[in-house]
Amino acid sequence: MTTTTELTGLSETTLLRFATAGSVDDGKSTLVGRLLHDSKSVLTDQLEAVQRASAGRGQEGPDLALLTDGLRAEREQGITIDVAYRYFATPRRRFILADTPGHVQYTRNMVTGASTAELTVVLVDARNGVVEQTRRHAAIAALLRVPHVVLAVNKMDLVGYQESVFAAIAEEFTAYATELGVPDVTAIPISALEGDNVVEPSGRMDWYGGPTVLEHLETVPVSHDLAHCHARFPVQYVIRPQTAEHPDYRGYAGQIAAGTFRVGDTVTVLPSGRTTTVTGIDLLGTPVQEAWTPQSVTLLLADDLDVSRGDLIAPTPDAPATSQDIEATVCHVADQPLTVGHRVLLKHGTRTVKAIVKDIPSRLTLADLSLHPHPGTLAANDIGRVKIRTAEPLPADAYADSRRTGSFILIDPSDGTTLTAGMVGESFAAPEPVRSAADEGWDF
Template sequence: MTTGTTAAEQLSATSLLRFATAGSVDDGKSTLVGRLLHDSKSVLADQLEAVELASARRGQDAPDLALLTDGLRAEREQGITIDVAYRYFATPRRRFILADTPGHVQYTRNMVTGASTAELTVVLVDARNGVVEQTRRHAAVAALLRVPHVVLAVNKMDLVDWSEPVFAAIAEEFTAYAASIGVPEITTIPISALAGDNVVTPSANMDWYGGPTILEHLETVPVGSDPGAQPARFPVQYVIRPQTAEHPDYRGYAGQIASGVLRVGDPVTVLPSGLTSTISGIDVLGTAVEVAWAPQSVTLLLSDDLDISRGDLIAPSGTAPATTRDVEATVCHLHERPLAVGVRVLLKHGTRTVKAIVQRLPYRIDLTRGLEHQDDPGEFGVNDIGTVVLRTSEPLPLDAYADSRLTGSFLLIDPADGTTLTAGMAGEAFAARTATAAADAAGEDEGWDF
């Protein structure tokens, strides 16, 4: 019998990094991703063969590695990225989920989608063009989404004769802008995605650069956080009542721990009701445990028989979030249908969905000018980012997005057809205020009585 660990066991023990690529049109995002997959030996033989055949049909001598991610027909025909392409790959040191996002202005919403769960964003810049408007836009989105790590990859260095001064000037400009809008950590790397310089292997053409390659940085950047550093949050997904002879009184609350640590004996509060109890048991895959932490899926048992259902939030009594019906948030509008004052929506927060009305649109953010505000825009169109004030039909236990990207985020949904309209990032919950007469009148129509 062998005592060594298998390759599968070693892989399961490695950490996971979710990251996204961004940048302006033709800066080389898809080529970088293709090069990263190819040089890290993460491309299957049949995939590479298909890319080689497609490249040969175009008269290209070398395989076009961008085709490894540009899977839509329109993407291949136009040579652009339209939708977010997700790819999974792994090295002996770490597992990765990569989101290759579009560069065009009209696809900013796709970049928001891809970066919303990322712990790192790679922003590409063409060394010939330097920092452009869309570069600043994507850096601003990363700042708004609280992405912990940002990498500036100055691409196509081969087209500027591997010039260190060119790289230094771009790095200085981007770093100054990113720091001014609140990007917490910036790493700059000169690369040539087409040739592979500093992507997986160090470049012999840029001996003046002594930092990590793209892959080396991805493998070593700190990911995740101490589960105990954040207050525990447990959105209830399902109530389990087997009612068997063996467990006649079993009542468990199933879900995934969004953040923090839960222990048997912890006093907890159920929101939005405010009912209190104590954790009497924690089941993980049918096994009783004393402690569980994010992002484990568990079943909680409480010492009291409370009225709890899907959508409720269980949190430690000492750190439970405040509930509010007045929500102020930064949002990115995702749909062609505009978002305007008075519009009725459904607000989905965690496992809970409630009715809401748009009360105000205080301002739109101009991402090209370092988060400059345009007051009272009237409505938000597709790809617009700004602030919204909502009034909900029921109290919500919202955290500030700055404190928790999971329990501080929400979606706005069209109640008529279920279309996702807007992605929101909550600010600090603020005290309930008296609704205006106009908002009250809007809320009384069609059963929206709140």
């Protein structure tokens, strides 16, 4: 069992955010449970609760999937519905894990979990091979620019641990992911139920000489160098205490999305385009000379400008252009279809504006990656290109430059339902590897 003291000693180790994905019954929750159990990251009372729940269902041993399937509906149906976040650590690295649903109906939750991930584990049932949902998850990982993908070919115990079965699935998936533009794919044969190649190497697959899942997670290179990216500061709140001590205080609070801000920097407030200078930075009530992502700070500016929630502050030399026309690749996540002429709300950073879908140029066919031109509509789980006209100009970066300020969601104005997750400027052509994958994603 990992103790608080041990975790404290890991403060200097790197952090990896990763997500799991796969079709229903491919064994995602069992893999996560096995990973937590065999790496000794499960508290004793948690394991005892799982053992009791498993015994109540007539099972001889603990059902490790119950370590992540926490909702009552999940346990009753035996499926994952919500994104289950788990935090654990080993002596080599700290982890934030998002166990995402496999059912087509909950694809939006997979998008949520993978939007902040630096690595995605895509599970495939060795008996079924690569299926449509596998392709959909690979396409989403590519569009979200997740830099590392692990193909975990699960349930190898049910196919006699045959190397030929694994090799055929790995070859098909790798070819597909490469065509999508995924920069790094690692295939690992596993049995989550039996523990083969999850934490410890399997003695029943001596033909495999690669890393276990945990070994790969501990050693895959990750970059958190967002402090050197283009600086972006979405304003969340304007602070005006109007106290006797600070009668003229006006600060702009928020979380730095990327880059570093320093006192004395010349900055531009968007979308107005007004230019000013940073005269102060308050961090937890203490003045500092500089601050960087992902710190939450208050910026003080030299001029009394009209700045409000939803505005973006950026260094003047590399401030993004503003436009009312956005072209993007989207994953439609709602049951209600998205159509040309659809009036929506577009949420970008801390700003929400009215918008209209002007065109849907193409829809991606997952089977062969061909494009269906001008479909006119996108149904649930479709991936396609859209052109959107906003009521107000937005300072949107290309998603290739910033996963946070290059992303948006479309919202139904009548009931607040999330309709679509979008990536500005993305296309179905193979993307370049991302500069950094530690940026924040959408907040659904």
